[in-house]
Amino acid sequence: MKTLEIIPATSEFLPDLVNLDQCCFGGLWTADGYQREITSPNSDLLILRAKKVGGRPSEVAGDQRTERVVGRSDYLPPLLGLACLWSILEEAHITLLAVHPHYQQQGLGQALLHALLQSAHKRDLERATLEVRSSNQVAIALYQRFGFQEAGRRRKYYPDTQEDALILWQGHLQDPEFLQKLDHWQHQIIKRLRRSDWTLSISPTV
Numbered sequence: 001m002k003t004l005e006i007i008p009a010t011s012e013f014l015p016d017l018v019n020l021d022q023c024c025f026g027g028l029w030t031a032d033g034y035q036r037e038i039t040s041p042n043s044d045l046l047i048l049r050a051k052k053v054g055g056r057p058s059e060v061a062g063d064q065r066t067e068r069v070v071g072r073s074d075y076l077p078p079l080l081g082l083a084c085l086w087s088i089l090e091e092a093h094i095t096l097l098a099v100h101p102h103y104q105q106q107g108l109g110q111a112l113l114h115a116l117l118q119s120a121h122k123r124d125l126e127r128a129t130l131e132v133r134s135s136n137q138v139a140i141a142l143y144q145r146f147g148f149q150e151a152g153r154r155r156k157y158y159p160d161t162q163e164d165a166l167i168l169w170q171g172h173l174q175d176p177e178f179l180q181k182l183d184h185w186q187h188q189i190i191k192r193l194r195r196s197d198w199t200l201s202i203s204p205t206v
C-alpha cells in the first residue's frame with residue numbers, strides 16, 4: 001500500500017508546481033503566481049504527493065527529480081495533485097484542482113477536494129464557489145458529488161474555446177450537518193483510495 005499526504009505547498013515545490021500545472025492545464029499559472037499563493041494569508045494552496053518513507057517517496061524507482069519520463073509504468077512524479085482556494089469575505093473560491101494525468105481515476109481528486117472543503121470550514125467560511133468549463137463532465141460530477149450545485153453560467157467565458165463557465169456553489173459550510181458530511185466523505189474517500197492501493201495520511205495542518 002502506498003501512502004499519500006496532502007500538505008500546504010511551500011517554495012521548495014515551485015518547480016514541481018509549474019511542471020504539474022503544465023501537465024494538467026498547459027501552463028495556467030507561473031512560478032510567480034504560485035509563489036504569491038504560497039505567501040498569501042488568504043490562499044490555501046495544497047499539494048498531494050506520495051509520502052516519503054525513509055527519506056524517499058514510497059515505491060519510487062529511480063531519482064524522481066531527474067527521471068521525468070512520462071509513460072514509464074513506475075513513474076512517480078514529485079507531485080500527484082494540487083488544489084487551491086482563495087478566501088474572500090465569507091466565501092471559499094476554488095481556483096485550482098488537478099491530478100496528474102497518470103494518476104487520475106484513483107480517488108485522488110476527491111481527496112484534494114475534500115481537503116479544500118475542510119480548509120474552508122476551518123477558516124470559518126460560509127460558502128464555497130468555483131467556475132468550471134461546461135464540457136468538463138468529470139469535474140462537474142465530482143463537484144456535485146461533494147455538494148456543489150449549479151448557480152449560474154457565464155456565457156463564452158473561456159476565450160480559447162468560447163465555452164461557457166458553469167458557476168457552482170454550496171453554502172452552509174458552518175452547519176453541524178456539513179461537519180458530518182465531511183466525516184462521511186472522508187470515510188468514503190479512504191475506501192476509494194484503498195481500492196487503488198493508496199492510504200491517506202491525515203495531516204493536522206490541512
Ligand SMILES: CC(C)(COP(=O)(O)OP(=O)(O)OC[C@H]1O[C@@H](n2cnc3c(N)ncnc32)[C@H](O)[C@@H]1OP(=O)(O)O)[C@@H](O)C(=O)NCCC(=O)NCCS
Nearest residue numbers: 024097098099104105106107108109110132138139142192
Ligand atoms: C477533475 C480531476 C481533478 C478529477 O481527479 P481524479 O483524481 O481523476 O478524480 P477521482 O479519481 O477522485 O474521481 C472522482 C469521480 O469522478 C468520476 N471520474 C473520474 N474520472 C473519470 C473519467 N475519466 N470518466 C468518468 N468518470 C470519471 C468517477 O465517478 C470518480 O469517482 P469513482 O472512481 O469513485 O467512481 C482530474 O480529472 C483533473 O485533474 N482534470 C484536469 C484538470 C481539471 O479539469 N480540473 C478541474 C478544473 S475546475
